[in-house]
Structure formats: C-alpha cells, structure tokens
Amino acid sequence: MRSGAKVAVVGGVFVLVAGGLGYGAYSVVLGGGGADGTESASASSEVRTGPPSKSEIEETSKGFLKAWASGDATAAALLTNNRDIAEPLLTGYGEEAHVTKAVITPGAAVGTKVPYTVKATVSYEGKTKPWSYASELTVVRGLTTGKALVDWQPTVIHPQLTEGASLKTGESSTAAIEAVDHNGKVLDKEKYPSLGPIIDALREKYGDTTGGSPGIETWVQSEAEDVPNTTLLTLAKGKPGRLQTTLDKNVQAAAEQAVKRFPETSVVAVQPSTGAIQAIANNRADGYNAAMTGQLAPGSTMKIVTAAMIIQNGLGSMNEKVECPSTVSWEGVTFHNLKDFSIAAPTLRDAFARSCNTTFIKPVKLLGARAGTALGQEARDYFGLGQDNWKTGLQSFDGSIPESSGAETAASYIGQGKLLMSPLNMASVTATAKQGAFKQPYIVPRELDGRPFATARPLPGSVAQQLREMMRYTATGPSGTGRAAMSSVGGDKGAKTGSAEVDGQGTSNSWFTGFSNDLAAAAVVQSGGHGGDAAGPVVAAVLRAGP
Template sequence: MRSGAKVGIVGGVFVVVAGGVAYGGYNLWNGITGGSQDVGTRSAPRSGPVTAEEVTATARDFLAAWAAGEPERAGQLTDDPVTAGPAIAAYREGGGVSEAVITAGTPTGTTVPFTVRATVTYDGVSKPWTYESRLGVVRGASTGRPLVKWTPTVLHPKLTAGATLRTGTAKAPAVKAVDHKGVALPPEKYPSLVPVLDALRQRYGAKAGGEAGVETWIEGANGMPVGTLLVLSPGKPGELRTTIDAGVQAAAEKAVKRFPKAAVAAVEPSTGAVRAVANNPASGFNTAFQGMQAPGSTMKIVTAAMMMRYGVARPGSAVECPPDVRWEERTFENLGRFATAGDLTNAFAMSCNTAFIKAITPLKDKGVHNTALGDTARKWFGIGEVWSVGVQTTPTDGSVPESAGSETAASYIGQGRITMNALNMASVSATVRDGRFRQPYLIPQDVDGREFATAEPLPGAIADGLRTMMRAAATSSVGTAREAMAGVPGPKGAKTGSAEVADQDANSWFTGYSGDLAAAAVVEAGGHGADAAGPVVADVLKAR
C-alpha cells in the first residue's frame, strides 16, 4: 500500500485514498490488516475445489487491490500476474479512470459478479461510467492458493487479449449513418449496425466531414479502436451514406430476434448493394459477414451449376435419388432416407443429397471431381475472392477448397471443409437472380476507389436452369422452401439447407430471392432450413 493511504466508508463501501486519487473496493485486501497467515506457520498447499470462503476472500482481496490503485498487488492475486498487473495499470492510466467504486454481488459457485462505478477524466472533462463484469476463482496449480482466473474481461466484458483501455481525442470523428435514401440509421433503433458502424467510422470517419470528440474506447492489439465505451465530449459527427435500406434493415433486426443465435444479410441482385445485415446477439461478432460455417444444402445451387457446366445433368435430365449412396468408405443418406424418381429439378426441390453426390462418378471420369466445385464457385459466383465490402468480412469470402476422398462427396452437399456466411449465400442467390456476380458492398465504390472482386457472367442456359430449380424449391408441391416462401411475392426462388455440427442440432440455412432482393440466413442449432432460417429470410424479402 502506498504511504499516506487513508481508509473510510462511503455508502457501505470501503474507500482507499492513495496518492490523492480515490479508488473504491467492497473490502480491503489483507495487506492493510497485516495478512491472514504468519511466516513459519504455513501449511502444505491445499488441493481440491476452492471453497465458498476462499472465493469470497480472494475476490475481496483482488477487487480491493484493483480499487486501491495497486496493480502489482492485484496481479499477484491472479493466476497470470505477468499479464494481469500491467493490464490493470493500463486500465487506470490509459483509460483516465480517476475514481472507481467496485461493488460485489452474490457469488455463484466460483464466479463473483461485480459493478464498477467509475469517473473518467481527460483534459478537465469528467464523466461517470458504470458497467458490470465478473471474475472466477481457481486454485493455483503449483501453490494451491485460491487465485482470480485472469482474463481481460475481468476489467471490462469487452476487453480481449492484447487490447487496452484508452481515453483521449478519438482517432476518427463519429459518423451519422444514413441509408441509401438518406434515412437516418440510429444505433438504438438498429442495434445490429453498431459494430458495422464502428468499423465504418474508423475507415471513413475522416472522409465524412466531422470533428473528433473526447471518448473512452477499447484499443485492439493492432492499435486500432474496436469499440467506443464512453463519450466525454461528442465532437461533431459527419454524415456517411450507406447502401442499407432502413425498412429492410428493420425487418431483419426483428426477424433474427426470434432465435438466440441468428444472422441474416440481404443484397440487391442488380447492383450488389447490401440492403440489410442483422445478427442476434446484436453486439460483438458480425456473424452475417464474418461467420465461417458449412452452408449445408444451400450449396447445391453451386453444385447444380457445376453439374450443368460439365454436362453431368440439366434441369430436365433424369437423375437417380436412392435413399443412400456410398463414396470412399462412407455412406451418405437423404433426410429420413427418402427416395424419389424424376429429373434434376425435382431432386433440387426436394433437396436430395444422393442425386448430387452421384455427380462425382462422371466428374471423376473427367479428372475434375475434387476441384470442379471450387472452380465453379470462383468462376461464376466470386466465392473465394476478397470482397471489398467496406467493412471487414472473412479473409476470403467463402471457401471451397480442393477436396479428396469422402470429403468430396460431403462438399457437394455443403459439408466437409466448405465455409460460408449469410452474406456469401445471399450473394449466391443474387447471382442466380441477376445472371452475374456483383460484389456485395456497403459503401459505394466511388467513396474511396477501392477495387471490387469480379467473376464471369453465368451462361444464359445455366442461369435459366438455376432459376428454374430455385423456383421449383420455392413453389412446387414438393419444394422444401414452399411453406416458408408462401407469402413472398414473385418472381422468386429459394433453397433450404441444414448443416451438421458436432454435439448440437444442425444449423438451419436458407437463401432465396424475390424481385430485386436476395437474402440468406443461418440459425445456429435451428434444425431444418425451412423451420428457422426460412421464415427469417421470408420476412426480409417481404419488407422490400
């Protein structure tokens, strides 16, 4: 403890005054009272789960040391003092936290929730800041001591490894985002846009004509802001026009809230303009743009294009659809082991796995069965290219790697190592609707002159064939997308999908188009595509 420290009680909370700056804690660490154990009387290290008393005492000591402005002492009470001590020091110094009172809640097992009520001060301006976090207590592997399990989220729930707290003049002015018609997009009305707008601000804020204010933010390991936590002085926001459509965005926000984990994206086929992006949870990771998940049978759109490209089958070609098929020592089945007869359009509408896997044999004869799907995805759909959307997406937008063995069969039905997200699959439907790939974008290209990804137009017969099959899936009596698309106006087309994931129900996928709008959604553990993701996409398409 620094010399001159004074102890008092404010509102039932102990306060330590050190160096003229007040930090609060709900109790005092045992260094003030001389500790609880004398040298020479220490017993052997304890083992086993931490006790309730140890959880309470360890949390008490750590929070009090943090509140007292003693980062080294607080760090020593964690299982990673080398990382924790400097992080706690940076919280106070870099974040400009001039006062803090920490109040603990009731422990649950080894977890202790707490509330931080702080004051942030910079250049003579102060503002209160309140948030909640939690810590966990574990037993030290070598010492047996109860210790706080260190993670950056202890200091703030949005902190990540390598990130730190900063207060000062913002690196970029705030932006007031508007949709493509000039309608304002306030974050309180469109919560899914918060991480998107934060990213747009860092990239385009200086171009939007605003003036930076004073803020507290999280600075990532790369030195770039990743989220504003507190605004001390607002500055002057600049206006930034996006391609979002406020009406479609509102429908997307509402639709994803039906499920604990869901994402949807909507794209205008004639231009590539992104008209909506929504996630639940709304804050944090942008699953719709950055997710990397197997897309299930929605991938059959690309597989069907591949089959037509290589002359394996066309929409009216008779195909086999047995209940199961074997390839490279692995058996693949249709849902419920159904079987049917008919043409490729019927197999597509019913989402017959085996009909599409059987395409391997003729493609193997051509020597392209392991590469044809990825080549087709890139050639006509822009999948695997880098899309300059305006905000971060995935390293490559969609991934259809070369496959081998049974993995090739799995890839033809959207499993294996194929990864997509809602934006990628919305673009696939948009490409079918328009007949050519137009790279999705959130900020017009002329704002910064960035280069867009390109792909070859779909040959006319293949585009027509894909539209025929997607229309059958959305409208025919056997179409798996018919019920979800029933109220969606035409011209329309769709494809359902479900993707198997270890240790949980299948992810629900759905993609489709109506008029000049295409959309795709994924619902984690949602099951069949028509059951969960289908209604999400339908509601978005109806909003146009």
C-alpha cells in the same frame, strides 16, 4: 496505479476516493500470487485442493474488487492467477482509461462466479462523464499455491475487453461518423445494435475522409490491425462526418429483430441488381461479425452452385430425370439423405426442392478427373467466390472451395467437407442466381475510395433461368423444403435450405437463403437444426421488409 486514491467500504460497495491505501491491510487475510508474478506456496503449509469454498469465493472476490477500486493494481493482480497480464491492465484503468472514481458493487455469487456492477467517473483534460457497466469474475483454485484466486480474463475489467486489447481515454484517432442508409436515414447504434461494430469499422476506415472532427472518448484499443477499436463512452462529441452506406433502415430493422429469435444467428441481405448490402445483423455472445466473416460449411444451400455446375457440364437439367436413392457410397464413405428418404424417378428440380443429397453426389463419378476442381471453378468463374478479391468496404470473407479428392469431393457437392462460406457469400450466390450475373456485394460506394470491384462471368441465360425456377419450386412447391418458411413472403420468390453437420456438435447448423423481388438474403443459426426451422424464418422476416 498508485495514484493517491483510497478505498471506502460502505455496505459491501467498494468506492475509490481521494487519499492513499497500501496492500498490506488485506493481503495478510487473503494471500495471493508470488511477487515474481507466479503462484507460490510455503513448503510448511498444506496446499488445498478441490473447488474453492463459499467463504473463499467471497473473501477472494471482495479482496480483489477492494484492491481494484482503491487503485492498487499490484494488490489486485496478486489476487489473480496471472499477475503479469493482470497488473498492466489494472494499472491502465487509471493511467490510460483515466478512471478517477469507481464504485464497485458485488452481487451474490453463483457457484464460483461473482457478478458486479461498476459505476465509474472518467476525467480527461477538463471533461468528466459517468460510466457504468456490469461484468463478472470467476474464483478458481491456484494450481501450485492451492489459494483461491481470481481467474484472470480481460473481461474482468470490462465485458468488451478482449485478449491483447486495452482501455484508452483521449482524443479519438478518427472523427466520429454519422452513418446513413441509402435514403439518407441515420443509422445509430442504439436503434440498430448489430451495426455497432459495423459503424466502428466504417469509422476506422473512412472517418478521416468524411470531413468530421475527433472527440474525446473512452475506447477499447484493439491489438489486431483488422479489428476496429470499440467506443465505450463519449466525453465530448466531435463533429461527425456523414457517411453514405447501402443499408436500408427498414430491412436492417427487420434483420435486427429476426436474429433475436435464436442465439448464435447471423443474416445478410443483398440487392441482386446492384450488389448493395441492405442489412447485416448478428446475435452472438462473442460479438463476432459472422454475417460478413464467418467461415462455416453452408450445407445444402451450396447445391445452388452444384446445380449450376451440373447443368453447365451437361450432366442434367431442371426437367431431366435423376436418381435419388436413400444412400450413396463414394470412396468408402456412405452419404445419407435426411432420415434416409428416397424419391422414385424425380427430376433435378424435384431433387433440388427436396434437397436430395444423393442426387448431387452422383456427378462426382460422371466428372471423373475433373470432379475435385469442377465445383471450385464454377464458384469462381460465375459466382465470384474464393478469390479473396471482394472490396466490400468492410472486412469480409470471400468463401473457400479448395480442390478436393475422394470422399471430400462428394461432401463438397452438398456443402460439407472443407468448403467454407459466410452468410454474405450465400446471399451473394442467391443474388447471382436471381440476377443472372454476379454483382460484388458492397456497403459503401466505390466512388468513396476508388477501390476495384471483383467481377465474374455472367451465367448462361438458360442456367440462370433453371436455377431461379428450382429455387421458386423449393419455396412454393408441395414438397419444397422452403415452402413453410417462405409462405409469408410475397412477390417473385425462391429459396434453398441447408443443414451442415459439424464435428463435435450435437445439432447441425441451420442455413437458409432466398430471394423476393430485388432482395436476396441468407442466414445461419449455429446448432439450429434443419434449415427451414430456424434460419428459414429469419430470412423470411428480412425478405418481407424488402421492396
């Protein structure tokens, strides 16, 4: 990255300007990694141990930032604990991202972390634009040298840079798109930030089909084929192509606000009558689209499918008496209700509304040899799950209900064990119960690319009716676990709560799914606790924005 640049230091700010400066001016003070890209230590010097001191953190961070700003990738990489990985990315900052000037301002260290702001200029083929962002680095003790070094992470370069990715500036590979909702209202990333990666993914897949022209941009070039590139800066706009989606701006806006209530939250809304996805929102530190591709145990929201299986196999019906003891054992494992509650002589509707685990585990014994496959068959045949054939228009997870045995079978009946779902899956389950038939979720019309949609058999009318009644009772009945969350939701409404325990996680994941009129939604709040406490208000807020 030696590109005839030099660094000026003004008040602790490192500025890349024209000229040239070598590494030796500050390498003598700070030291660094070995020339072969590994840490090295002199046999005659004492190797320090323990956390880096305040002065070491300051010297190392300033030395690294100074070298980086100067355009000297080799010098900067030598001040990290992974020169071989760091140097190409630092080199690419000038040669591939075309950063021609960088002003880097370090902030006060917080422990071993040093925050900083970058105000850069990007220039490409006569187009120039300012670019600013903030990131941070961490100073650690080198394992072999004992020197204080920058712990190398891609986010040191830019907070959205991921492992294996790189920064690029040039003509975009696909035309920009103007995504619009089903009423033709524009959906921009600024107003709907959760849609940023969604719009990027849609652009990657459909940009060439919308009649637009490419612009000049700076972007994160993803290494993985199934992960879209992320645009960071537009130097010159191309002509965006118009892309129709099924999203609804009002429902999306409600979803955007709702997920802000709790960290690590994702929600999806689906129209039961068509399968059209009306909203997708995530509030996650990692930016992952868990709403569509998350793979998590759904807890008791899965009892919608289990209840359908029970009814269709003649093991019970909504108004038949069932058992709900405080605990039940199966294959040496004891399963509990929340706080070990029990219900005397409940109906299946009562047990569903109170989310009685033991009621839904009892059928394992009654199904005998079919117990390990019955739930998966019900999910595949009637709810369209677990067959990896959904063509939503985006990358999505279709759910997994593997064959099970022993205690794992019992756990799967209450949404635990090896069973995995996303909020999209559970919103679709609720939509299927509401409509009486599975409609594959989708975000762009199939006419755009002629892709086939997944299908499933319609639920028998009496089964669908009982599922809806049990969900309505959960949302409105005096002991329904969804009553509090759904109290502000109008129309024909129903719900199901869920809490999913995760190994090594102190608090369970909060799940909630519900419907109101022709809108179904599902949410998960990781480490959110009870379903009605965290995920419930998120779903309710989304449903209130529906028709």
